[in-house]
Amino acid sequence: MPSLAVAVTDGMPFFELAIPCHIFGFDRIQTPPDWYDLRVCAIGTDGAGPARTGPWFRADTPYGAAELVTADTVLVPGSADVHGDPPEELVTALREAHRRGARLVSLCSGAFTLAATGLLDGRTAATHWMYAALLAERYPAVTVDPSVLYVDHGDVLTGAGSTAAVDVCLHLVREDFGTETANSLARQLVAPAHRPGGQAQYIETPLPERRDDSLAPVLQWAAERLRQPLTVADLARRAHTSPRTLVRRFHAATGTTPMQWLQTQRIGRARELLEGSDLPVERVAELAGLGTAANLRRHFTRVVGVPPIDYRRSYRAARTA
Secondary structure, three states, X not given: OOEEEEEEOOOEOHHHHHHHHHHHOOOOOOOOOOOOEEEEEEOOOOOOOOEEEOOOEEEOOOEOHHHHHOOOEEEEOOOOOOOOOOOHHHHHHHHHHHHOOOEEEEOOOHHHHHHHOXXXXXXXXOOOHHHHHHHHHHOOOOEEOOOOOEEEOOOEEEEOXXXXXXXXXXXXXXXXXXXXXXXXXXXXXXXXOOOOOOHHHHOOOOOOOOOOHHHHHHHHHHHOOOOXXXXXXXXXXXXXXXXXHHHHHHHHHHOOOXXXXXXXXXXXXXHHHHHHOOOOHHHHHHHOOOOOHHHHHHHHHHHHOOXXXXXXXXXXXHHHO
């Protein structure tokens, strides 16, 4: 059986720990006879008893760093503190496990722990979209992609936020036991075998922070006229300035260009219409200021990661689940 170690540290989030334990645990039904040899390994508890996972649970396990180092696959479910440093014992054990040929996998904020080992330097990594900017700031040698569900480099994998742990675990099963086993397990979990798109479809896109109050009326005016074919010249006239000056002030206030800002707002408007109405895609495109259905599909899929119809279907399925 392939050995799989799940690293548990004091204060680790419970949800991301529960998912791999449920999927890879011994009590799974209809799994191959050579299923994973799962070991939950408590590390960095300073001998103070079982590791705490969340405020209510403790991981009472006989396994520790020694079993983690020798495992075929090592999962790091989450970080106890994304602003602090992980236990040095865990960092050392992960480096040694990787040196011995183990596959390392992080779930959600566990990417911070993998980044601390240096094994993500020069690579692309995923984490929860809410932590993406912080991960990039703390570990500038890592290229953080906040839009995907997971990134697989073969020897190192990083997964996105929370329920993306299910996607990562199913991916591991697919790699180790084949598509049929992974699909069967997905049905048992009542989960999609392949979730369309990435976590870009869940990222909130509010209006950028306005550091230049003089532009606020222009932004509000434009936001109320998204369906109109606005140009930089239109915005400049509204702001009583030249187009060049507007572009400079706009970038200082929003961190982007006027046309990019308009596109973001139009995609946001399309999301609202897809979520809250039964309007056909053609009408959504018109009301959002994206013109045709084809134009909506192209830009929406590029930004959100899934086509408009799939986004509406997924949103409503989640609402009725």
